[in-house]
Amino acid sequence: MAYKTVPGTRKAQKLVHLILHFIALLAGIVGIYAVFKYHHETFNIDMYTLHSWIGMSTICLFGLQWLLGFFSFCYPKAETGARSRLAPWHVFFGLVIFFMAILTAETGLMEKFHFLKLHRGQEALIVNFTGLLILVFAVSVGLTVLLPRGYN
Amino acid sequence: MAYKTVPGTRKAQKLVHLILHFIALLAGIVGIYAVFKYHHETFNIDMYTLHSWIGMSTICLFGLQWLLGFFSFCYPKAETGARSRLAPWHVFFGLVIFFMAILTAETGLMEKFHFLKLHRGQEALIVNFTGLLILVFAVSVGLTVLLPRGYN
Numbered sequence: 001m002a003y004k005t006v007p008g009t010r011k012a013q014k015l016v017h018l019i020l021h022f023i024a025l026l027a028g029i030v031g032i033y034a035v036f037k038y039h040h041e042t043f044n045i046d047m048y049t050l051h052s053w054i055g056m057s058t059i060c061l062f063g064l065q066w067l068l069g070f071f072s073f074c075y076p077k078a079e080t081g082a083r084s085r086l087a088p089w090h091v092f093f094g095l096v097i098f099f100m101a102i103l104t105a106e107t108g109l110m111e112k113f114h115f116l117k118l119h120r121g122q123e124a125l126i127v128n129f130t131g132l133l134i135l136v137f138a139v140s141v142g143l144t145v146l147l148p149r150g151y152n
Numbered sequence: 153m154a155y156k157t158v159p160g161t162r163k164a165q166k167l168v169h170l171i172l173h174f175i176a177l178l179a180g181i182v183g184i185y186a187v188f189k190y191h192h193e194t195f196n197i198d199m200y201t202l203h204s205w206i207g208m209s210t211i212c213l214f215g216l217q218w219l220l221g222f223f224s225f226c227y228p229k230a231e232t233g234a235r236s237r238l239a240p241w242h243v244f245f246g247l248v249i250f251f252m253a254i255l256t257a258e259t260g261l262m263e264k265f266h267f268l269k270l271h272r273g274q275e276a277l278i279v280n281f282t283g284l285l286i287l288v289f290a291v292s293v294g295l296t297v298l299l300p301r302g303y304n
Contacts, residue, residue, distance in 0.1 A: 049281065050258065050261055050265065051262060052286065053285065054284075092298060095294070100287070101288075103287070106206075106259055109263045110262045113202065114266035120200055128205050132209075138251075140249075142247070142248065
């Protein structure tokens with residue numbers, strides 16, 4: 001999205017893209033650490049639901065994608081030909097990982113919904129509308145990424 | 153996907169695309185009817201989870217998309233200019249609706265997982281691996297649709 005929204009040179013857009021994703025990766029790792037710590041302290045078992053499986057795969061793939069992107073597009077950089085062949089795959093897997101993150105969020109909301117034994121009522125509505133908002137957010141991001149790139 | 157995989161003219165591909173989506177729409181409607189009937193017979197309440205909300209939105213959008221596609225690309229057909237402007241949006245919303253269907257399936261699995269009170273064990277593994285397979289399926293379909301079209 002940085003390539004579509006940040007004003008400035010392509011180099012500046014790239015740096016913003018790199019830094020934002022690095023912050024997201026760190027936040028993800030802190031989040032997962034917090035989950036394990038919480039499970040450990042409440043004597044819960046780890047990694048048994050689909051939510052956890054998809055979430056863990058997402059963060060691992062995100063880390064791999066970030067490292068791959070860093071080494072091929074930033075430092076030490078692949079050759080120009082290899083970079084241009086790699087770029088569409090980097091974008092496609094970026095979308096896949098984003099889609100997996102959305103899936104993790106939605107399954108997480110479902111999980112919380114059932115753990116709290118919600119049915120109808122305000123809390124249930126809050127959970128469901130959060131889910132719908134996440135969906136609308138996902139569609140907007142997808143649209144931004146798939147739209148043809150503007151002129152600089 | 154018919155445009156990438158069905159051998160034959162573009163007209164034949166279009167027909168396969170139209171018919172397969174019509175069958176999918178009918179199957180979806182029968183599925184939703186079955187859910188309401190089941191809820192009615194077991195005295196359950198309808199439409200309170202995120203799974204149901206996303207599922208219902210998906211089928212409604214799918215129906216709208218099908219009707220819009222039918223009238224603009226098949227009969228009575230829009231003008232060529234309008235069709236070519238509409239086509240990328242038809243593809244994008246096709247992907248969005250597909251993504252929502254996957255989301256519905258995954259949240260449905262989570263729901264079943266918690267209704268059956270699974271933790272570890274074979275049933276839990278079956279549910280989770282089904283979820284992962286659906287994810288892999290989604291990624292493959294996404295890849296097929298986003299890949300550049302082959303030559304006929």
